[in-house]
Amino acid sequence: MLAEVHMHELNTTTIDGIGSFCLRSKKSSNGYISKNNWLNNRFEEGLKYIQLFEKEKQVGFIEYTESEFSSRVVYAENYLVIHCLWVSETGKGYGTKLINKCLEDAINRGKAGIAVVTNSETSWTPSKDIFFKNQFELVDTAPFHFELFAYPLKKSNLPTFPCNWEERIERFQVLTILRTFQCPYVDIATENVMAAAKTLGIDAKIIDFRNRDELMELSPTPYGIFSVIYKGQLISFHRLTIHSVMKRLRDIIN
Structure with missing residues (x-):
């Protein structure tokens, strides 16, 4: 029952003890460590990372921040932008409870x-x-099935995506990974791409976004934190297996 549910907000003091929700079973992995470091650097910007517990069990979390610090490629002046929302079980009101906290x-x-x-x-x-x-x-x-949802609280301009997605993708001809560590799975996703590229004898480069300005200018999708492009074509914006990456690269080569 929701009466037994409580929230815990991470901060620079509690993150070492609780840590981020995703990949928590592999706390020694590079991805998990990078995510926690990333969070530590974002708390001062006002980012919120709130976990939901039912008794002592973690049952969900939400991550959100102010638009000017967001890892999503959106124009949303004076908005909060939700990065992640996940619950272990639907139908129990967990998601709504977390959204209401953000609201x-x-x-x-x-x-x-x-x-x-x-x-x-x-x-x-x-x-x-x-x-x-x-x-x-x-x-x-936006292309590739991206959708932008909003909950307006005031009369103002609604959030929008950029419009130059095709131009963004075409500027990259060599195999390129663009990323931030907002997601802990970016590390393994990168490793899979690099392994596939090595097998096929393809040179690859990695662009780590240093700030939001770079992300807003270069990211080829609204997701922002991970993209793989080759010869002006989007390979993926999420983790693929090595086999799947190789297949997509071969399709472009052939």
């Missing part, structure tokens, strides 16, 4: 609303169903 925070900060990027082709983004359920509205779309 309460947005109201208290005087924000114009909340925005979130979804994509039905991957589990790396939150499901749009929970946002429909909580009265978010679809305000924009």
Whole structure:
């Protein structure tokens, strides 16, 4: 029952003890360590990382921040942007409870609303169903099945995506990985691409975004934190197996 559910907000003091939710079974992995370091560097910017517990069991979490610090490629002035929302079980109100926490925070900060990027082709983004359920509205779309949802709190410009996606992708001809460590799975996703490239004898380069300005200028998708491009074509914006990467690279070569 929800009466037994409580929230715990991570900060620079508690992160070492609790840590991020994703990949928590592999706390010695590079991805997990990079994610926790990334969080530590974001708390001062106002990022919120809130885990939901039922008794002592972790049953969900939400991560969100102000738009000017977000890892999503959206124009959303004075909005909070949800990066991640995950629950262990649907139908128990966990997702709504976490969204309501973000909504309460947005109201208290005087924000114009909340925005979130979804994509039905991957589990790396939150499901749009929970946002429909909580009265978010679809305000924009982008290639590769990306959708932008918003919950306006004030009369202001609604969030939007950039429009130059084709131009962004075409500028990369060599095999290129663009990334941040907002997601702990970016490390293994990168390793799989590099392993596939080595097998096929393809040179690859990695671009680590140093700030949001670079991300907003270069990212070829709204997701922002991970993209793989080869010969002006998007290979992926989420983790693939080595075999899947090799297949997609071969398809382009041939």
